Amino acid sequence: MVNRYKIADKVAEINSIYKEVHDYCADYLTDEPADYSITTTRSDIDFEREKSEREDKIEGLPVRHFTDSYLEELAVYRKIAEELINYDTILFHGSVIAVDGVGYLFTAKSGTGKSTHTRLWREYLGDRAVMVNDDKPLLHISDKGVTAFGTPYNGKHRLGENISVPLKAICILTRAADNHIIPVTTGQAYTILMQQVHRPDDAVKMMKTLNLVDKLADSVGLYNLGCNMDISAAKTAYEGMQ
Structure with missing residues (x-):
């Protein structure tokens, strides 16, 4: 699923696996041309899961279990943050x-x-x-x-x-x-x-x-x-x- 969202004055074209990413960003939907593009993969979701489990263990907390769609939301924002560094x-x-x-x-x-x-x-x-x-x-x-x-x-x-x-x-x-x-x-x-x-x-x-x-x-x-x-x-x- 692909849509564009204007976040921090820059337009991201987001290509995700799950529609929940787009539901989450719905208030920022735009038809303006994209400044950059983001695509998420299964490996991005796996990375977020492993990172969350690792942090829970370091803090001595019970390991939390998140849905793939929620983890993809985290992956998308991580990629947005990485791209926006280029725009100060x-x-x-x-x-x-x-x-x-x-x-x-x-x-x-x-x-x-x-x-x-x-x-x-x-x-x-x-x-x-x-x-x-x-x-x-x-x-x-x-x-x-x-x-x-x-x-x-x-x-x-x-x-x-x-x-x-x-x-x-x-x-x-x-x-x-x-x-x-x-x-x-x-x-x-x-x-x-x-x-x-x-x-x-x-x-x-x-x-x-x-x-x-x-x-x-x-x-x-x-x-x-x-x-x-x-x-x-x-x-x-x-x-x-x-």
Whole structure:
């Protein structure tokens, strides 16, 4: 099955085995000409299965069993991420919320509460706050700044929109008894930035990714937020990044 989808301002022609890939991306369907093409194979699905099983074992978790169609969805996004590096765009693990049309990205180790925190922002700021992508946004990095894009791959709760916003700040979340936010340097943030960005196996693309992460860190505000997941944490974070 073949269709075209406009994701992060570039059109991907996707040739998949299962139709679920296309159901997942339906909100991004376009008839514009393709900038690049992606084809998935059984070996791509096998790779995603082996990777998932390996990660579960490393973390000491029960091995999860996924359908082939779900694994193909992961394979497609991996291929999209690899292609978009050529267009100065990277996949980043985090939750992006926009307030008055300006984006803020929250990132942390899994289980820290990124989605919970952006939910608090929506409660605190009401209609002013819009979810862009709750899991794996795409970030386009240029001399004019950073643009965060919604994508079909927006987390298990499917929170996000087919929109783009200028990214103002990246905030690293940690758990704390009392809410507090401080600016951090590129050096202080660099390890988590590299952990959360998609890192390609290809050496040339990896070098470009490193350069894009450097440029990203220089283009937005960087903060560390200690928060207790009370709604006051949203107030502390939003005011601290103004």
